[in-house]
Amino acid sequence: MSDEIDAPPAELPQSEPVAPTGVSRRGLLGLVGAGAAGLAVGGAAGAGIAVAAQASTTPSGTSSTTYPFFGEHQAGITTPVQEHLHFASYDMMSRTTREDLISLLQDWSYAASRMTQGLDVSATGAVGGPMESPPDDTGEAVGLAASGLTITFGFGPTLFDNAGQDRFGLAGQRPPELEPLPAFLGDALDPAQSGGDLCIQACADDPQVAVHAIRNLSRIAFGRAKIRWSQLGFGRTSKTTAAQTTPRNLFGFKDGTANILADDSAALAADVWIAQDQPGWMAGGSYLVARKIAMIIESWDRVRLSEQQRIIGRDKAEGAPLSGGDEFTAPDFEATGANGKPLIDQRSHVRLAHPDLNDGVRILRRGYNFVDGNNDLGRLSAGLFFVSFQRSPAQFVTLQRALSTDAMNEYIRHVGSGIWLVPAGATTGSYVGAALFA
Template identity: 75%
Template structure:
């Protein structure tokens, strides 16, 4: 069975081949907690996470090995299941460093300059109950029960120190991070993750994903994670002509070929100068692929790692569905620049951004240490 070690230079769950399921959670520290509480929480979380990603229970006693007179350490629903490629990735939000001008944990001076709430973007309708958080945990696995077990047990371990603020289940990855992974599809029916940064492209990872020497020393080798809960108005989309759907994306629905060579292959590079039969650009000026492409954004690339979601249905009998967008980048400004480019995206008519968050993702924990330890050194 596939396992990914918890410790290492970088946290797992970023370049790790994208697993099929997600449980993402944002936590807030409880009132009156101090620096020792935060450190002990990160130690306890790291210990449990290192065990769970190896397919073990959260503690040695686990679900059934402890005293019958006490609640079990592990909640038990993953007993007998393999690790299923589980990765657990931790992040620190802006409010952990300073909230209402108070430096609760003595770390305000180490806050990276870019770690602030994302600015407002056109057309968003953000819900506080789906946004932000002092801490975040991304659990990805090929078995949804394994991902949920991880978040549930980490919440339980946090008791009295941090509480769950919001969480999101995702299924059907909408990205790939290795060349041998087939490009999956999002709920618009299009291949998603074609032009992504792949795990073996170390030059692109260093240039665009891993924090370097120009940021806080404790964050070196880490990254920044942006999460956006984006509702997709799929019933309206499903009434759009195929040709128009292709125009909006900038690629063909079947193959995923760029519209500059519609009979070509998914991997063909898009040619934004090419003209179509009408004499207009073959890849429309308002298409998503054109506006998101590095050529339009000063060379910026993001590592996308999002998931589809369906949260049941609305009172109007429509699916409450969309994309839980996750991207890793070395600078928060890079996401901001691309998201601003997308302000004229033809796809926006079918989208609504409901949730948002930005977290600094510390580098991987050293063997036997805990995630984020250099922040408290």
């Protein structure tokens, strides 16, 4: 990343970072208060953010894909899933004000608009500022390509109402559906790995670029918000474009075969994007659900192959449903074997999660594998960091309840959880969530 842009011109392409004329990174100053009332989120110019990309050249001469920060929808939802994740949940500090929250979102948006283009968080960056002051950028991404970095912001239920306290004057604009997720059978949630006022999802094809993004956004938040919990992820467990191959999870099975894809506009409108008839600040956004799912790796590794396939409902080699065909063949839940029993077990994961058996409910998945070392018993602390986007939290709740009898539950534990509303994308020169404060 570099600090080559000093003062951006008045008009730049939608994918370029830009601050309002005469405004610094520190708060996108001039947009607070009355100025913010005139801002609108989600312009038509960013409609292609899901798949639009361009080349970016770094000081080292390497090239990489960049995705626009500004646009109709936030990047990091339908964007082709990258290989690495750094997810962080934040709580606003005590005694912070509405103005503090606005300035934080402005600062974060400006820094994100630069980092996603392969730039330092400000013009002075890691080495261009005064020698006797801390640098504006931590510097570990200097010389690295943008690596397809996307940064996605979300607002949690407690941002609007925290134990009956309306800290930021937002309680009246809280969507009725933005509630903490209900308890599910088998939950073993750790409060220290759950919830949060705000969340940031940073995805990139270079893990250091993703970590750099969260590190700098956390530094910028100092005094206003602090990390509640975070999670590193690697090896995507889904795909969002037909060109991507179906990845495997840590159980060794292909995952996300039937995921919603970026070019399926009908499915996105029906299942992912919040409808335009919702309050303006919500329209074009989505609900993000994150679940940290610990896998009991050692137990699974001792299960015979035929039993593993029965539990999942798919062939481990090719990912085909056990009813026959290839990976993309629709499962036939009525097909039976020579013994008269269904070829796809009634408690298999594939059957219980399938839209045909859940009133057509679908979600867009963007999960990642994780390994957090080992526990005190010498076992791998590993699993799936599940992330999904949906038009309504009810979609996730429906599917999770359907999985209450999943045979795979013997080998997993849900240990972390959270839900956030991801606002629509920001218009050029504005910031994520601006319409909420209009």
